[in-house]
Amino acid sequence: MSEELISHEPATGAELWRGGISDVDAEVAAARQAWPGWAAKPLAYRAETLRRFADRVKADAESFADLIARETGKPLWEARTEVESVAAKVDISVKAYAERTPNRRIEGAMGLRHAVRHKPHGALAVLGPYNFPAHLPNGHIVPALLAGNSVIFKPSEKTPAVGAKLAQLFHSAGVPEEVLRLVIGGPDQGKALAGHDGIDGLLFTGSARTGVALNRQFADRPGKILALEMGGNNPIVVWDTPDIRTAAMLVVQSAFLSAGQRCTNARRLIVRQTVAEALIDEVRNLTNRLIVDHPHADPAPYMGPVIDNEAADGLTESFLILMSNGGQVIRHMTRPIADRPFLTPGIIDVTAMPERPDIELFGPLLQLVRVDSFEAAIAEANNTAFGLSAALIGGTPQLYDQFWANARAGVINWNRPTNGASSAAPFGGIGLSGNHRPSAFYAADYCAYPVASSESDALRASIGVGLRESDHDAPKLVRKGFL
Numbered sequence: 001m002s003e004e005l006i007s008h009e010p011a012t013g014a015e016l017w018r019g020g021i022s023d024v025d026a027e028v029a030a031a032r033q034a035w036p037g038w039a040a041k042p043l044a045y046r047a048e049t050l051r052r053f054a055d056r057v058k059a060d061a062e063s064f065a066d067l068i069a070r071e072t073g074k075p076l077w078e079a080r081t082e083v084e085s086v087a088a089k090v091d092i093s094v095k096a097y098a099e100r101t102p103n104r105r106i107e108g109a110m111g112l113r114h115a116v117r118h119k120p121h122g123a124l125a126v127l128g129p130y131n132f133p134a135h136l137p138n139g140h141i142v143p144a145l146l147a148g149n150s151v152i153f154k155p156s157e158k159t160p161a162v163g164a165k166l167a168q169l170f171h172s173a174g175v176p177e178e179v180l181r182l183v184i185g186g187p188d189q190g191k192a193l194a195g196h197d198g199i200d201g202l203l204f205t206g207s208a209r210t211g212v213a214l215n216r217q218f219a220d221r222p223g224k225i226l227a228l229e230m231g232g233n234n235p236i237v238v239w240d241t242p243d244i245r246t247a248a249m250l251v252v253q254s255a256f257l258s259a260g261q262r263c264t265n266a267r268r269l270i271v272r273q274t275v276a277e278a279l280i281d282e283v284r285n286l287t288n289r290l291i292v293d294h295p296h297a298d299p300a301p302y303m304g305p306v307i308d309n310e311a312a313d314g315l316t317e318s319f320l321i322l323m324s325n326g327g328q329v330i331r332h333m334t335r336p337i338a339d340r341p342f343l344t345p346g347i348i349d350v351t352a353m354p355e356r357p358d359i360e361l362f363g364p365l366l367q368l369v370r371v372d373s374f375e376a377a378i379a380e381a382n383n384t385a386f387g388l389s390a391a392l393i394g395g396t397p398q399l400y401d402q403f404w405a406n407a408r409a410g411v412i413n414w415n416r417p418t419n420g421a422s423s424a425a426p427f428g429g430i431g432l433s434g435n436h437r438p439s440a441f442y443a444a445d446y447c448a449y450p451v452a453s454s455e456s457d458a459l460r461a462s463i464g465v466g467l468r469e470s471d472h473d474a475p476k477l478v479r480k481g482f483l
């Protein structure tokens with residue numbers, strides 16, 4: 001990588017931003033030095049500073065959303081919802097800090113008390129993905145700062161402008177520059193940051209490939225906290241329902257929202273054979289109507305381009321590989337503008353494929369599998385090493401109970417899309433989707449550690465058993481090795 005990072009708008013190819021690659025050592029050193037001072041401030045001070053940050057975000061919402069839309073290619077309406085989530089994160093985190101990491105005091109006898117309090121880890125690194133370049137790193141940064149940590153934040157190399165803007169909003173609200181450091185760079189800077197002795201932990205959102213590499217990098221450093229929020233190969237199961245139209249809408253939302261670039265997007269549609277044809281017709285018709293266009297286009301598009309040409313090439317190639325391995329095309333994935341990464345959604349029936357790849361295809365590509373029994377549907381839903389989100393559409397309360405009990409995922413929904421999770425709930429996955437450190441409401445858990453103390457205002461001690469009257473009548477040494 002050169003000494004400069006340049007970001008381009010996926011929709012137009014125009015240059016959007018450029019900036020120098022950061023010196024990781026210097027950024028870590030600054031954050032290390034700063035955290036004790038920040039941690040020593042009262043919690044109310046840190047909360048108020050972060051509330052000011054939320055106000056700045058709201059005041060700057062339109063230009064922030066415009067920047068997110070330009071840099072990611074997502075529609076402006078969707079970028080606006082991302083900005084709303086960034087601002088809302090502060091109040092949610094203050095509540096979560098109080099609920100998840102409260103101080104506790106247990107009174108004992110004779111003035112003794114036991115206390116549980118939480119301490120920040122120190123200097124925490126945050127690595128962000130490109131698909132929600134503000135909301136997702138912010139979901140680590142706000143709780144980390146609130147708990148008294150300093151943060152070294154490296155946005156994705158594909159969305160540095162949004163990362164720089166987010167950092168600037170924190171600083172303008174009064175978070176000291178030393179307490180929140182920005183690292184501009186790509187995987188090399190990510191690796192250097194993750195392996196740096198000066199960090200006390202790493203909060204990561206990104207692909208399973210990177211997450212697994214980070215897990216290895218942390219294997220001989222058990223003392224450092226590592227939170228991994230990774231991808232998924234998410235199933236949506238459609239069972240008996242009289243309302244095929246709404247079922248189709250839930251499928252389309254689950255698969256193609258954000259051009260399929262959400263970790264929670266459905267990748268696999270598992271459908272009961274008897275309803276398959278009707279559902280496929282509805283899904284195809286609805287998908288044909290989706291507007292794929294520039295983020296600022298009028299009428300507003302449902303989805304914009306994927307992040308870059310490389311991602312679009314990979315997805316069209318994956319579609320061809322599925323086709324050539326026995327997949328039956330339901331709807332072709334096309335590339336309407338040759339040199340731009342716009343993709344129309346692709347849908348392919350892979351039921352007859354003997355071996356289906358268990359990988360996250362991060363774009364508007366849905367694979368369909370037909371099954372005959374509910375047991376087969378659950379087995380197919382769990383036929384993945386990932387475990388992020390899963391949804392059942394239709395069925396009965398009893399079938400949902402069975403699905404909920406047996407589906408292996410951190411988010412399990414009924415008659416709702418696989419995506420659109422609430423920030424007021426924990427959010428994380430199992431298997432290759434995470435390392436049991438869920439984010440969102442439970443982010444407080446990995447931003448501070450509990451300390452248990454026994455305390456008494458006065459010195460008080462007694463040895464009740466096994467003590468002689470005086471030390472004069474102590475016996476001589478009788479057994480070798482004991483004095």
Ligand code: NAD
Binds near residue numbers: 185190211360362428
């Ligand atoms: P990515 O793994 O390529 O990159 C994420 C971050 O890690 C970037 O900042 C990148 O520069 C850095 N990085 C890359 N390789 C690294 C290495 N070897 N060492 C250290 N740092 C490295 O992910 P992406 O493509 O930007 O984001 C999309 C992925 O994120 C998808 O897999 C998606 O499912 C996942 N995601 C997960 C969640 C979640 O909460 N579970 C949310 C959003 C996105």
